[in-house]
Amino acid sequence: MSHVSKFHLPTVKEQNGVQDSVHEKVISVSGEGMLHSPDFPHTYPRNSMLVWRLVAATNMRIQLTFDERFGLEDPEDGICKYDFVEIEDPNEKTLLGRWCGSQSAPAGHTSKGNQVIVRFTSDEYFPSEPGFCIHYSLLPEIISEHETPAVSSPSLQGIEELSEAVAGLGTVEEVMKYLEPERWQLDMEELYKPTWHVLGKSFIHNKKARGGADLNQLREEVRLYSCTPRNYSVSLREELRRTDAIFWPSCVLVKRCGGNCACCSNRCYDCQCLPARVTKKYHEVLLLKHRSGGRGLQKTMTDVPLEHHEECACVCKDDSD
Structure with missing residues (x-):
């Protein structure tokens, strides 16, 4: 002994x-x-x-x-x-x-x-x-x-199966517990260690319309809601074309142009709402990826760049060709 x-x-x-x-x-x-x-x-x-x-x-x-x-x-x-x-x-x-x-x-x-x-x-x-x-x-x-374990280890699951399982979890802590129940606390500590990555600026602040006559207010409301940047949810795997990785959360909000262009010029038969000013913003998310050689899962906090539309304009298709 x-x-x-x-x-x-x-x-x-x-x-x-x-x-x-x-x-x-x-x-x-x-x-x-x-x-x-x-x-x-x-x-x-x-x-x-x-x-x-x-x-x-x-x-x-x-x-x-x-x-x-x-x-x-x-x-x-x-x-x-x-x-x-x-x-x-x-x-x-x-x-x-x-x-x-x-x-x-x-x-x-x-x-x-x-x-x-x-x-x-x-x-x-x-x-x-x-x-x-x-x-x-x-x-x-x-x-x-x-x-042999009774249940397949998350690190051995296929990318699609694992992606579906992780997407249904509500917090980062739940994700870590699911992936590594014995060492999830250690993984949490490792995730939030300081890193020297570039952080995106704050999101666009909504501009409030001025007060004024009723007609002015009506026109302003049309301007605000017709063709403007608005919140859209995008799938990170689809947006970044990353089929080899899993992101949590799987979707994030971005500003993208939306709305109709009913007030476009009468001479235009095909008016489209297009971005007039585009910026790139960084979103910090959890990245899960299989290690090479099947040696478990790599778990890191990473910044993903996504396009945000900051200004939109109604453009006649004939003019844009």
């Missing part, structure tokens, strides 16, 4: 297959064992940063199970920012999840390769109890390879 001793200054090698390095403890897993926050099940210390790397034989997988006694500092706005424990799969170079709070213990995990990394972080404020404890054990590779 392997086990972890308390953290201290690095040494070359310890007993029981536990080796120290400057950045992490490497644990050679040959049976069952556990790792936990310092002083578990009591209050853990402040300002801690501990890393364990569990390594099994190449033909084995590592199964992790959280102790039911679990309690770290609560999240802020649903995101674990301060005190948390997280699990990384170094073979896939992805985080399996990050957890904090004290509502319930996280679900178990099985590594895809023969290694797994566990990190524990606490800041200088509000340590909690009891912390966490993770039990680990071994599984033969053949078992983990033949396990």
